Amino acid sequence: MSICSLGYIRIAATDLNDWRRLGVDALGLMPSEGPSGQLHLRTDDRPFRFSIESAERNGFIAAGWELGGPAQFADCLAVLERAGIKVQRGSAEDARARSVTDFITIFDPSGNCLELYYGRFRSYQPFVSQQGVSGFVAGDLGMGHVVLPAAQLEATHQFYKNLLGFDDTDEMRIPISPDPTVPLLQILFMHCISRRHHSLALAPMPAPSGLVHAMIEARTIDDVGRALERCIVQGRHISSSFGRHSNDNMLSFYVATPGGFDIEFGCDGLMPDWSTWVPTRSLVPDLWGHAWAPPPATRS
Ligand SMILES: [Fe+2]
Known part of the structure:
Protein backbone atom coordinates (compact mmCIF):
# COMPACT_ATOMS: atom_id res chain seq x y z
CA MET A 1 0.00 0.00 0.00
CA SER A 2 1.53 3.29 -1.02
CA ILE A 3 -1.23 5.79 -1.87
CA CYS A 4 -2.02 7.84 1.23
CA SER A 5 -5.10 9.81 0.19
CA LEU A 6 -6.99 11.72 -2.48
CA GLY A 7 -5.16 15.03 -2.70
CA TYR A 8 -7.02 17.13 -5.22
CA ILE A 9 -9.11 17.13 -8.35
CA ARG A 10 -8.65 19.25 -11.47
CA ILE A 11 -11.67 20.50 -13.39
CA ALA A 12 -12.03 22.20 -16.79
CA ALA A 13 -14.51 25.09 -16.90
CA THR A 14 -15.83 27.61 -19.39
CA ASP A 15 -17.07 29.87 -16.58
CA LEU A 16 -14.97 30.20 -13.45
CA ASN A 17 -17.48 32.62 -11.95
CA ASP A 18 -20.24 30.02 -11.93
CA TRP A 19 -17.91 27.66 -10.10
CA ARG A 20 -16.99 30.48 -7.68
CA ARG A 21 -20.68 31.07 -6.92
CA LEU A 22 -21.23 27.38 -6.22
CA GLY A 23 -17.95 26.61 -4.47
CA VAL A 24 -17.52 29.76 -2.41
CA ASP A 25 -20.97 31.29 -1.98
CA ALA A 26 -23.00 28.09 -1.67
CA LEU A 27 -20.63 25.38 -0.41
CA GLY A 28 -18.47 27.68 1.70
CA LEU A 29 -15.07 26.66 0.34
CA MET A 30 -12.14 29.09 0.57
CA PRO A 31 -11.01 30.58 -2.76
CA SER A 32 -7.54 31.53 -3.90
CA GLU A 33 -5.98 32.17 -7.28
CA GLY A 34 -3.61 29.69 -8.88
CA PRO A 35 -0.43 30.74 -10.71
CA SER A 36 -2.14 30.63 -14.13
CA GLY A 37 -5.43 32.16 -13.05
CA GLN A 38 -6.98 28.89 -11.86
CA LEU A 39 -9.75 29.13 -9.30
CA HIS A 40 -8.41 27.20 -6.34
CA LEU A 41 -10.85 26.04 -3.67
CA ARG A 42 -9.59 25.01 -0.25
CA THR A 43 -11.15 22.89 2.49
CA ASP A 44 -8.16 22.80 4.85
CA ASP A 45 -4.46 23.69 5.04
CA ARG A 46 -3.63 22.32 1.59
CA PRO A 47 -3.17 25.00 -1.10
CA PHE A 48 -6.21 23.67 -2.91
CA ARG A 49 -8.47 20.65 -3.11
CA PHE A 50 -10.27 21.77 -6.29
CA SER A 51 -8.38 23.39 -9.16
CA ILE A 52 -10.87 24.92 -11.61
CA GLU A 53 -9.09 25.72 -14.86
CA SER A 54 -10.29 27.91 -17.75
CA ALA A 55 -11.03 25.80 -20.81
CA GLU A 56 -13.35 25.54 -23.78
CA ARG A 57 -15.21 22.63 -22.18
CA ASN A 58 -16.68 21.70 -18.84
CA GLY A 59 -15.64 18.47 -17.17
CA PHE A 60 -13.28 16.49 -15.06
CA ILE A 61 -9.54 16.49 -15.85
CA ALA A 62 -7.74 14.39 -13.26
CA ALA A 63 -7.58 13.16 -9.68
CA GLY A 64 -4.36 13.79 -7.75
CA TRP A 65 -3.29 10.99 -5.39
CA GLU A 66 -0.74 11.49 -2.62
CA LEU A 67 2.25 9.22 -2.06
CA GLY A 68 4.16 9.22 1.24
CA GLY A 69 7.49 10.49 -0.07
CA PRO A 70 10.29 10.05 -2.62
CA ALA A 71 10.89 6.38 -1.77
CA GLN A 72 7.23 5.49 -2.34
CA PHE A 73 7.24 7.60 -5.52
CA ALA A 74 10.29 5.69 -6.85
CA ASP A 75 8.72 2.34 -5.91
CA CYS A 76 5.50 3.29 -7.66
CA LEU A 77 7.41 4.33 -10.81
CA ALA A 78 9.22 0.98 -10.84
CA VAL A 79 5.95 -0.98 -10.47
CA LEU A 80 4.30 0.97 -13.28
CA GLU A 81 7.33 0.52 -15.52
CA ARG A 82 7.38 -3.24 -14.90
CA ALA A 83 3.67 -3.37 -15.76
CA GLY A 84 4.28 -1.49 -19.02
CA ILE A 85 2.09 1.46 -18.03
CA LYS A 86 2.83 4.63 -20.00
CA VAL A 87 4.01 7.29 -17.56
CA GLN A 88 4.31 11.00 -18.29
CA ARG A 89 6.68 12.87 -15.96
CA GLY A 90 5.42 16.21 -14.68
CA SER A 91 7.45 19.33 -15.46
CA ALA A 92 8.86 21.51 -12.69
CA GLU A 93 6.44 24.27 -13.67
CA ASP A 94 3.42 21.95 -13.51
CA ALA A 95 4.62 20.58 -10.16
CA ARG A 96 4.78 24.16 -8.81
CA ALA A 97 1.23 24.78 -10.06
CA ARG A 98 0.09 21.79 -7.97
CA SER A 99 2.27 22.77 -4.99
CA VAL A 100 3.96 19.36 -5.09
CA THR A 101 7.58 18.24 -5.23
CA ASP A 102 7.17 15.86 -8.17
CA PHE A 103 4.38 14.05 -9.98
CA ILE A 104 3.53 11.76 -12.86
CA THR A 105 0.44 11.39 -15.03
CA ILE A 106 -1.05 8.01 -15.96
CA PHE A 107 -4.38 6.63 -17.16
CA ASP A 108 -6.33 3.69 -15.76
CA PRO A 109 -7.76 0.98 -18.06
CA SER A 110 -11.09 2.86 -18.30
CA GLY A 111 -9.33 6.03 -19.46
CA ASN A 112 -9.50 8.02 -16.21
CA CYS A 113 -6.54 10.37 -15.70
CA LEU A 114 -4.52 10.18 -12.47
CA GLU A 115 -1.70 12.30 -11.14
CA LEU A 116 0.51 10.63 -8.53
CA TYR A 117 2.57 13.05 -6.45
CA TYR A 118 4.56 13.45 -3.27
CA GLY A 119 5.79 16.33 -1.13
CA ARG A 120 2.82 18.68 -1.21
CA PHE A 121 3.31 22.07 0.36
CA ARG A 122 0.95 23.68 2.86
CA SER A 123 -0.87 26.96 2.73
CA TYR A 124 0.09 29.01 5.76
CA GLN A 125 -3.05 31.12 5.58
CA PRO A 126 -5.64 29.68 7.94
CA PHE A 127 -8.70 28.08 6.36
CA VAL A 128 -11.66 30.46 6.70
CA SER A 129 -15.08 29.90 5.18
CA GLN A 130 -16.84 33.09 4.17
CA GLN A 131 -20.11 31.22 4.72
CA GLY A 132 -19.23 30.13 8.23
CA VAL A 133 -18.66 26.42 7.52
CA SER A 134 -17.07 25.22 10.76
CA GLY A 135 -14.50 23.18 8.83
CA PHE A 136 -13.98 20.12 6.70
CA VAL A 137 -12.83 16.62 7.58
CA ALA A 138 -9.75 16.51 5.36
FE1 LIG B 1 -20.18 9.35 -2.56
Missing part, protein backbone atom coordinates in the same frame (compact mmCIF):
# COMPACT_ATOMS: atom_id res chain seq x y z
CA GLY A 139 -6.03 16.92 6.23
CA ASP A 140 -4.24 13.56 6.17
CA LEU A 141 -7.56 11.83 5.40
CA GLY A 142 -7.53 13.53 2.01
CA MET A 143 -10.14 15.77 0.41
CA GLY A 144 -12.93 13.16 0.26
CA HIS A 145 -13.70 10.65 -2.46
CA VAL A 146 -14.27 10.39 -6.17
CA VAL A 147 -16.55 7.97 -8.01
CA LEU A 148 -15.06 7.30 -11.43
CA PRO A 149 -16.73 5.75 -14.47
CA ALA A 150 -15.18 2.35 -15.15
CA ALA A 151 -16.39 0.72 -18.33
CA GLN A 152 -13.59 -1.82 -17.88
CA LEU A 153 -14.59 -2.57 -14.32
CA GLU A 154 -12.50 -5.64 -13.54
CA ALA A 155 -9.31 -4.42 -15.26
CA THR A 156 -9.67 -1.02 -13.60
CA HIS A 157 -10.26 -2.62 -10.20
CA GLN A 158 -7.12 -4.75 -10.60
CA PHE A 159 -5.13 -1.69 -11.73
CA TYR A 160 -5.89 0.22 -8.54
CA LYS A 161 -5.51 -2.85 -6.36
CA ASN A 162 -2.45 -4.59 -7.79
CA LEU A 163 -0.43 -1.65 -9.15
CA LEU A 164 -1.33 1.23 -6.85
CA GLY A 165 -2.04 -0.70 -3.65
CA PHE A 166 -5.63 0.36 -3.00
CA ASP A 167 -7.62 -2.17 -0.97
CA ASP A 168 -11.28 -3.17 -1.10
CA THR A 169 -13.64 -1.60 1.41
CA ASP A 170 -16.86 -3.11 0.14
CA GLU A 171 -19.15 -3.28 -2.86
CA MET A 172 -22.75 -2.51 -3.69
CA ARG A 173 -25.12 -4.47 -5.91
CA ILE A 174 -28.09 -2.24 -6.33
CA PRO A 175 -31.14 -2.16 -8.60
CA ILE A 176 -31.20 0.66 -11.12
CA SER A 177 -34.62 -0.16 -12.56
CA PRO A 178 -37.93 -1.50 -11.24
CA ASP A 179 -37.64 -4.08 -14.01
CA PRO A 180 -36.16 -7.19 -12.28
CA THR A 181 -34.58 -8.39 -15.55
CA VAL A 182 -32.25 -5.35 -15.62
CA PRO A 183 -28.92 -6.41 -14.06
CA LEU A 184 -27.94 -4.91 -10.71
CA LEU A 185 -25.38 -2.09 -10.80
CA GLN A 186 -22.12 -3.17 -9.18
CA ILE A 187 -20.08 -0.39 -7.54
CA LEU A 188 -16.67 -1.13 -6.01
CA PHE A 189 -15.46 0.96 -3.06
CA MET A 190 -11.74 1.15 -2.30
CA HIS A 191 -9.55 2.77 0.33
CA CYS A 192 -5.97 3.84 0.58
CA ILE A 193 -3.84 4.22 3.73
CA SER A 194 -6.14 6.95 5.02
CA ARG A 195 -8.93 5.83 7.35
CA ARG A 196 -11.60 7.35 5.12
CA HIS A 197 -14.14 4.58 4.28
CA HIS A 198 -13.44 5.00 0.57
CA SER A 199 -11.37 7.49 -1.36
CA LEU A 200 -12.28 5.86 -4.67
CA ALA A 201 -15.32 4.09 -6.06
CA LEU A 202 -15.60 2.53 -9.51
CA ALA A 203 -18.95 2.43 -11.25
CA PRO A 204 -19.52 0.81 -14.67
CA MET A 205 -21.78 3.61 -15.83
CA PRO A 206 -21.36 6.36 -18.41
CA ALA A 207 -20.24 9.79 -17.18
CA PRO A 208 -19.77 12.20 -20.11
CA SER A 209 -18.08 14.73 -17.79
CA GLY A 210 -15.49 12.10 -16.78
CA LEU A 211 -16.62 11.97 -13.15
CA VAL A 212 -19.72 10.57 -11.46
CA HIS A 213 -19.28 12.61 -8.29
CA ALA A 214 -16.76 13.98 -5.81
CA MET A 215 -17.48 14.00 -2.08
CA ILE A 216 -16.35 16.51 0.51
CA GLU A 217 -17.10 16.10 4.21
CA ALA A 218 -17.97 18.96 6.53
CA ARG A 219 -17.59 18.72 10.29
CA THR A 220 -21.21 19.04 11.37
CA ILE A 221 -24.74 18.33 10.23
CA ASP A 222 -25.50 22.05 10.53
CA ASP A 223 -22.74 22.76 8.00
CA VAL A 224 -24.45 20.32 5.62
CA GLY A 225 -27.96 21.67 6.19
CA ARG A 226 -26.86 25.27 5.70
CA ALA A 227 -24.95 24.40 2.51
CA LEU A 228 -28.06 22.65 1.18
CA GLU A 229 -30.14 25.75 1.92
CA ARG A 230 -27.65 28.02 0.16
CA CYS A 231 -27.63 25.72 -2.90
CA ILE A 232 -31.44 25.82 -3.04
CA VAL A 233 -31.51 29.61 -2.67
CA GLN A 234 -28.97 29.86 -5.50
CA GLY A 235 -31.26 27.79 -7.72
CA ARG A 236 -28.84 24.88 -8.03
CA HIS A 237 -30.17 21.52 -9.10
CA ILE A 238 -30.22 19.21 -6.07
CA SER A 239 -29.46 15.87 -7.73
CA SER A 240 -30.21 13.95 -4.56
CA SER A 241 -32.02 14.96 -1.41
CA PHE A 242 -30.64 14.56 2.11
CA GLY A 243 -29.99 10.95 3.08
CA ARG A 244 -27.63 8.51 4.75
CA HIS A 245 -25.65 5.93 2.77
CA SER A 246 -25.73 2.33 3.89
CA ASN A 247 -22.01 1.62 3.56
CA ASP A 248 -19.97 4.68 4.61
CA ASN A 249 -22.75 6.11 6.80
CA MET A 250 -22.35 9.49 5.05
CA LEU A 251 -25.18 11.92 5.73
CA SER A 252 -25.26 14.00 2.57
CA PHE A 253 -26.94 15.69 -0.35
CA TYR A 254 -25.78 15.95 -3.96
CA VAL A 255 -25.70 19.16 -6.00
CA ALA A 256 -25.12 19.41 -9.75
CA THR A 257 -22.01 21.39 -10.69
CA PRO A 258 -21.17 23.39 -13.82
CA GLY A 259 -18.73 20.55 -14.57
CA GLY A 260 -21.51 18.13 -15.45
CA PHE A 261 -20.98 15.95 -12.36
CA ASP A 262 -22.29 16.14 -8.80
CA ILE A 263 -20.64 17.19 -5.58
CA GLU A 264 -21.73 15.14 -2.60
CA PHE A 265 -21.62 17.34 0.47
CA GLY A 266 -21.79 15.32 3.67
CA CYS A 267 -20.75 14.69 7.24
CA ASP A 268 -20.43 11.82 9.69
CA GLY A 269 -18.60 9.37 7.39
CA LEU A 270 -17.19 6.11 8.76
CA MET A 271 -13.47 5.89 9.60
CA PRO A 272 -12.84 2.13 9.78
CA ASP A 273 -9.90 0.45 11.50
CA TRP A 274 -8.36 -1.38 8.54
CA SER A 275 -6.66 -3.97 10.77
CA THR A 276 -10.07 -5.40 11.73
CA TRP A 277 -12.23 -4.38 8.76
CA VAL A 278 -14.01 -7.12 6.83
CA PRO A 279 -15.32 -6.07 3.38
CA THR A 280 -19.02 -6.63 2.89
CA ARG A 281 -21.65 -6.28 0.17
CA SER A 282 -24.41 -3.69 0.45
CA LEU A 283 -27.74 -4.57 -1.12
CA VAL A 284 -29.25 -1.09 -0.77
CA PRO A 285 -27.47 2.24 -1.28
CA ASP A 286 -29.13 4.12 1.56
CA LEU A 287 -30.50 3.70 5.07
CA TRP A 288 -32.96 6.51 4.28
CA GLY A 289 -33.37 9.50 1.97
CA HIS A 290 -31.23 10.26 -1.08
CA ALA A 291 -34.15 10.63 -3.49
CA TRP A 292 -32.62 11.25 -6.91
CA ALA A 293 -33.93 13.91 -9.28
CA PRO A 294 -32.81 13.96 -12.92
CA PRO A 295 -31.36 17.27 -14.12
CA PRO A 296 -34.02 19.68 -15.51
CA ALA A 297 -32.92 19.16 -19.13
CA THR A 298 -33.74 15.44 -18.98
CA ARG A 299 -37.03 15.73 -17.08
CA SER A 300 -39.99 14.53 -19.09
Whole structure:
Protein backbone atom coordinates (compact mmCIF):
# COMPACT_ATOMS: atom_id res chain seq x y z
CA MET A 1 0.00 0.00 0.00
CA SER A 2 1.53 3.29 -1.02
CA ILE A 3 -1.23 5.79 -1.87
CA CYS A 4 -2.02 7.84 1.23
CA SER A 5 -5.10 9.81 0.19
CA LEU A 6 -6.99 11.72 -2.48
CA GLY A 7 -5.16 15.03 -2.70
CA TYR A 8 -7.02 17.13 -5.22
CA ILE A 9 -9.11 17.13 -8.35
CA ARG A 10 -8.65 19.25 -11.47
CA ILE A 11 -11.67 20.50 -13.39
CA ALA A 12 -12.03 22.20 -16.79
CA ALA A 13 -14.51 25.09 -16.90
CA THR A 14 -15.83 27.61 -19.39
CA ASP A 15 -17.07 29.87 -16.58
CA LEU A 16 -14.97 30.20 -13.45
CA ASN A 17 -17.48 32.62 -11.95
CA ASP A 18 -20.24 30.02 -11.93
CA TRP A 19 -17.91 27.66 -10.10
CA ARG A 20 -16.99 30.48 -7.68
CA ARG A 21 -20.68 31.07 -6.92
CA LEU A 22 -21.23 27.38 -6.22
CA GLY A 23 -17.95 26.61 -4.47
CA VAL A 24 -17.52 29.76 -2.41
CA ASP A 25 -20.97 31.29 -1.98
CA ALA A 26 -23.00 28.09 -1.67
CA LEU A 27 -20.63 25.38 -0.41
CA GLY A 28 -18.47 27.68 1.70
CA LEU A 29 -15.07 26.66 0.34
CA MET A 30 -12.14 29.09 0.57
CA PRO A 31 -11.01 30.58 -2.76
CA SER A 32 -7.54 31.53 -3.90
CA GLU A 33 -5.98 32.17 -7.28
CA GLY A 34 -3.61 29.69 -8.88
CA PRO A 35 -0.43 30.74 -10.71
CA SER A 36 -2.14 30.63 -14.13
CA GLY A 37 -5.43 32.16 -13.05
CA GLN A 38 -6.98 28.89 -11.86
CA LEU A 39 -9.75 29.13 -9.30
CA HIS A 40 -8.41 27.20 -6.34
CA LEU A 41 -10.85 26.04 -3.67
CA ARG A 42 -9.59 25.01 -0.25
CA THR A 43 -11.15 22.89 2.49
CA ASP A 44 -8.16 22.80 4.85
CA ASP A 45 -4.46 23.69 5.04
CA ARG A 46 -3.63 22.32 1.59
CA PRO A 47 -3.17 25.00 -1.10
CA PHE A 48 -6.21 23.67 -2.91
CA ARG A 49 -8.47 20.65 -3.11
CA PHE A 50 -10.27 21.77 -6.29
CA SER A 51 -8.38 23.39 -9.16
CA ILE A 52 -10.87 24.92 -11.61
CA GLU A 53 -9.09 25.72 -14.86
CA SER A 54 -10.29 27.91 -17.75
CA ALA A 55 -11.03 25.80 -20.81
CA GLU A 56 -13.35 25.54 -23.78
CA ARG A 57 -15.21 22.63 -22.18
CA ASN A 58 -16.68 21.70 -18.84
CA GLY A 59 -15.64 18.47 -17.17
CA PHE A 60 -13.28 16.49 -15.06
CA ILE A 61 -9.54 16.49 -15.85
CA ALA A 62 -7.74 14.39 -13.26
CA ALA A 63 -7.58 13.16 -9.68
CA GLY A 64 -4.36 13.79 -7.75
CA TRP A 65 -3.29 10.99 -5.39
CA GLU A 66 -0.74 11.49 -2.62
CA LEU A 67 2.25 9.22 -2.06
CA GLY A 68 4.16 9.22 1.24
CA GLY A 69 7.49 10.49 -0.07
CA PRO A 70 10.29 10.05 -2.62
CA ALA A 71 10.89 6.38 -1.77
CA GLN A 72 7.23 5.49 -2.34
CA PHE A 73 7.24 7.60 -5.52
CA ALA A 74 10.29 5.69 -6.85
CA ASP A 75 8.72 2.34 -5.91
CA CYS A 76 5.50 3.29 -7.66
CA LEU A 77 7.41 4.33 -10.81
CA ALA A 78 9.22 0.98 -10.84
CA VAL A 79 5.95 -0.98 -10.47
CA LEU A 80 4.30 0.97 -13.28
CA GLU A 81 7.33 0.52 -15.52
CA ARG A 82 7.38 -3.24 -14.90
CA ALA A 83 3.67 -3.37 -15.76
CA GLY A 84 4.28 -1.49 -19.02
CA ILE A 85 2.09 1.46 -18.03
CA LYS A 86 2.83 4.63 -20.00
CA VAL A 87 4.01 7.29 -17.56
CA GLN A 88 4.31 11.00 -18.29
CA ARG A 89 6.68 12.87 -15.96
CA GLY A 90 5.42 16.21 -14.68
CA SER A 91 7.45 19.33 -15.46
CA ALA A 92 8.86 21.51 -12.69
CA GLU A 93 6.44 24.27 -13.67
CA ASP A 94 3.42 21.95 -13.51
CA ALA A 95 4.62 20.58 -10.16
CA ARG A 96 4.78 24.16 -8.81
CA ALA A 97 1.23 24.78 -10.06
CA ARG A 98 0.09 21.79 -7.97
CA SER A 99 2.27 22.77 -4.99
CA VAL A 100 3.96 19.36 -5.09
CA THR A 101 7.58 18.24 -5.23
CA ASP A 102 7.17 15.86 -8.17
CA PHE A 103 4.38 14.05 -9.98
CA ILE A 104 3.53 11.76 -12.86
CA THR A 105 0.44 11.39 -15.03
CA ILE A 106 -1.05 8.01 -15.96
CA PHE A 107 -4.38 6.63 -17.16
CA ASP A 108 -6.33 3.69 -15.76
CA PRO A 109 -7.76 0.98 -18.06
CA SER A 110 -11.09 2.86 -18.30
CA GLY A 111 -9.33 6.03 -19.46
CA ASN A 112 -9.50 8.02 -16.21
CA CYS A 113 -6.54 10.37 -15.70
CA LEU A 114 -4.52 10.18 -12.47
CA GLU A 115 -1.70 12.30 -11.14
CA LEU A 116 0.51 10.63 -8.53
CA TYR A 117 2.57 13.05 -6.45
CA TYR A 118 4.56 13.45 -3.27
CA GLY A 119 5.79 16.33 -1.13
CA ARG A 120 2.82 18.68 -1.21
CA PHE A 121 3.31 22.07 0.36
CA ARG A 122 0.95 23.68 2.86
CA SER A 123 -0.87 26.96 2.73
CA TYR A 124 0.09 29.01 5.76
CA GLN A 125 -3.05 31.12 5.58
CA PRO A 126 -5.64 29.68 7.94
CA PHE A 127 -8.70 28.08 6.36
CA VAL A 128 -11.66 30.46 6.70
CA SER A 129 -15.08 29.90 5.18
CA GLN A 130 -16.84 33.09 4.17
CA GLN A 131 -20.11 31.22 4.72
CA GLY A 132 -19.23 30.13 8.23
CA VAL A 133 -18.66 26.42 7.52
CA SER A 134 -17.07 25.22 10.76
CA GLY A 135 -14.50 23.18 8.83
CA PHE A 136 -13.98 20.12 6.70
CA VAL A 137 -12.83 16.62 7.58
CA ALA A 138 -9.75 16.51 5.36
CA GLY A 139 -6.03 16.92 6.23
CA ASP A 140 -4.24 13.56 6.17
CA LEU A 141 -7.56 11.83 5.40
CA GLY A 142 -7.53 13.53 2.01
CA MET A 143 -10.14 15.77 0.41
CA GLY A 144 -12.93 13.16 0.26
CA HIS A 145 -13.70 10.65 -2.46
CA VAL A 146 -14.27 10.39 -6.17
CA VAL A 147 -16.55 7.97 -8.01
CA LEU A 148 -15.06 7.30 -11.43
CA PRO A 149 -16.73 5.75 -14.47
CA ALA A 150 -15.18 2.35 -15.15
CA ALA A 151 -16.39 0.72 -18.33
CA GLN A 152 -13.59 -1.82 -17.88
CA LEU A 153 -14.59 -2.57 -14.32
CA GLU A 154 -12.50 -5.64 -13.54
CA ALA A 155 -9.31 -4.42 -15.26
CA THR A 156 -9.67 -1.02 -13.60
CA HIS A 157 -10.26 -2.62 -10.20
CA GLN A 158 -7.12 -4.75 -10.60
CA PHE A 159 -5.13 -1.69 -11.73
CA TYR A 160 -5.89 0.22 -8.54
CA LYS A 161 -5.51 -2.85 -6.36
CA ASN A 162 -2.45 -4.59 -7.79
CA LEU A 163 -0.43 -1.65 -9.15
CA LEU A 164 -1.33 1.23 -6.85
CA GLY A 165 -2.04 -0.70 -3.65
CA PHE A 166 -5.63 0.36 -3.00
CA ASP A 167 -7.62 -2.17 -0.97
CA ASP A 168 -11.28 -3.17 -1.10
CA THR A 169 -13.64 -1.60 1.41
CA ASP A 170 -16.86 -3.11 0.14
CA GLU A 171 -19.15 -3.28 -2.86
CA MET A 172 -22.75 -2.51 -3.69
CA ARG A 173 -25.12 -4.47 -5.91
CA ILE A 174 -28.09 -2.24 -6.33
CA PRO A 175 -31.14 -2.16 -8.60
CA ILE A 176 -31.20 0.66 -11.12
CA SER A 177 -34.62 -0.16 -12.56
CA PRO A 178 -37.93 -1.50 -11.24
CA ASP A 179 -37.64 -4.08 -14.01
CA PRO A 180 -36.16 -7.19 -12.28
CA THR A 181 -34.58 -8.39 -15.55
CA VAL A 182 -32.25 -5.35 -15.62
CA PRO A 183 -28.92 -6.41 -14.06
CA LEU A 184 -27.94 -4.91 -10.71
CA LEU A 185 -25.38 -2.09 -10.80
CA GLN A 186 -22.12 -3.17 -9.18
CA ILE A 187 -20.08 -0.39 -7.54
CA LEU A 188 -16.67 -1.13 -6.01
CA PHE A 189 -15.46 0.96 -3.06
CA MET A 190 -11.74 1.15 -2.30
CA HIS A 191 -9.55 2.77 0.33
CA CYS A 192 -5.97 3.84 0.58
CA ILE A 193 -3.84 4.22 3.73
CA SER A 194 -6.14 6.95 5.02
CA ARG A 195 -8.93 5.83 7.35
CA ARG A 196 -11.60 7.35 5.12
CA HIS A 197 -14.14 4.58 4.28
CA HIS A 198 -13.44 5.00 0.57
CA SER A 199 -11.37 7.49 -1.36
CA LEU A 200 -12.28 5.86 -4.67
CA ALA A 201 -15.32 4.09 -6.06
CA LEU A 202 -15.60 2.53 -9.51
CA ALA A 203 -18.95 2.43 -11.25
CA PRO A 204 -19.52 0.81 -14.67
CA MET A 205 -21.78 3.61 -15.83
CA PRO A 206 -21.36 6.36 -18.41
CA ALA A 207 -20.24 9.79 -17.18
CA PRO A 208 -19.77 12.20 -20.11
CA SER A 209 -18.08 14.73 -17.79
CA GLY A 210 -15.49 12.10 -16.78
CA LEU A 211 -16.62 11.97 -13.15
CA VAL A 212 -19.72 10.57 -11.46
CA HIS A 213 -19.28 12.61 -8.29
CA ALA A 214 -16.76 13.98 -5.81
CA MET A 215 -17.48 14.00 -2.08
CA ILE A 216 -16.35 16.51 0.51
CA GLU A 217 -17.10 16.10 4.21
CA ALA A 218 -17.97 18.96 6.53
CA ARG A 219 -17.59 18.72 10.29
CA THR A 220 -21.21 19.04 11.37
CA ILE A 221 -24.74 18.33 10.23
CA ASP A 222 -25.50 22.05 10.53
CA ASP A 223 -22.74 22.76 8.00
CA VAL A 224 -24.45 20.32 5.62
CA GLY A 225 -27.96 21.67 6.19
CA ARG A 226 -26.86 25.27 5.70
CA ALA A 227 -24.95 24.40 2.51
CA LEU A 228 -28.06 22.65 1.18
CA GLU A 229 -30.14 25.75 1.92
CA ARG A 230 -27.65 28.02 0.16
CA CYS A 231 -27.63 25.72 -2.90
CA ILE A 232 -31.44 25.82 -3.04
CA VAL A 233 -31.51 29.61 -2.67
CA GLN A 234 -28.97 29.86 -5.50
CA GLY A 235 -31.26 27.79 -7.72
CA ARG A 236 -28.84 24.88 -8.03
CA HIS A 237 -30.17 21.52 -9.10
CA ILE A 238 -30.22 19.21 -6.07
CA SER A 239 -29.46 15.87 -7.73
CA SER A 240 -30.21 13.95 -4.56
CA SER A 241 -32.02 14.96 -1.41
CA PHE A 242 -30.64 14.56 2.11
CA GLY A 243 -29.99 10.95 3.08
CA ARG A 244 -27.63 8.51 4.75
CA HIS A 245 -25.65 5.93 2.77
CA SER A 246 -25.73 2.33 3.89
CA ASN A 247 -22.01 1.62 3.56
CA ASP A 248 -19.97 4.68 4.61
CA ASN A 249 -22.75 6.11 6.80
CA MET A 250 -22.35 9.49 5.05
CA LEU A 251 -25.18 11.92 5.73
CA SER A 252 -25.26 14.00 2.57
CA PHE A 253 -26.94 15.69 -0.35
CA TYR A 254 -25.78 15.95 -3.96
CA VAL A 255 -25.70 19.16 -6.00
CA ALA A 256 -25.12 19.41 -9.75
CA THR A 257 -22.01 21.39 -10.69
CA PRO A 258 -21.17 23.39 -13.82
CA GLY A 259 -18.73 20.55 -14.57
CA GLY A 260 -21.51 18.13 -15.45
CA PHE A 261 -20.98 15.95 -12.36
CA ASP A 262 -22.29 16.14 -8.80
CA ILE A 263 -20.64 17.19 -5.58
CA GLU A 264 -21.73 15.14 -2.60
CA PHE A 265 -21.62 17.34 0.47
CA GLY A 266 -21.79 15.32 3.67
CA CYS A 267 -20.75 14.69 7.24
CA ASP A 268 -20.43 11.82 9.69
CA GLY A 269 -18.60 9.37 7.39
CA LEU A 270 -17.19 6.11 8.76
CA MET A 271 -13.47 5.89 9.60
CA PRO A 272 -12.84 2.13 9.78
CA ASP A 273 -9.90 0.45 11.50
CA TRP A 274 -8.36 -1.38 8.54
CA SER A 275 -6.66 -3.97 10.77
CA THR A 276 -10.07 -5.40 11.73
CA TRP A 277 -12.23 -4.38 8.76
CA VAL A 278 -14.01 -7.12 6.83
CA PRO A 279 -15.32 -6.07 3.38
CA THR A 280 -19.02 -6.63 2.89
CA ARG A 281 -21.65 -6.28 0.17
CA SER A 282 -24.41 -3.69 0.45
CA LEU A 283 -27.74 -4.57 -1.12
CA VAL A 284 -29.25 -1.09 -0.77
CA PRO A 285 -27.47 2.24 -1.28
CA ASP A 286 -29.13 4.12 1.56
CA LEU A 287 -30.50 3.70 5.07
CA TRP A 288 -32.96 6.51 4.28
CA GLY A 289 -33.37 9.50 1.97
CA HIS A 290 -31.23 10.26 -1.08
CA ALA A 291 -34.15 10.63 -3.49
CA TRP A 292 -32.62 11.25 -6.91
CA ALA A 293 -33.93 13.91 -9.28
CA PRO A 294 -32.81 13.96 -12.92
CA PRO A 295 -31.36 17.27 -14.12
CA PRO A 296 -34.02 19.68 -15.51
CA ALA A 297 -32.92 19.16 -19.13
CA THR A 298 -33.74 15.44 -18.98
CA ARG A 299 -37.03 15.73 -17.08
CA SER A 300 -39.99 14.53 -19.09
FE1 LIG B 1 -20.18 9.35 -2.56
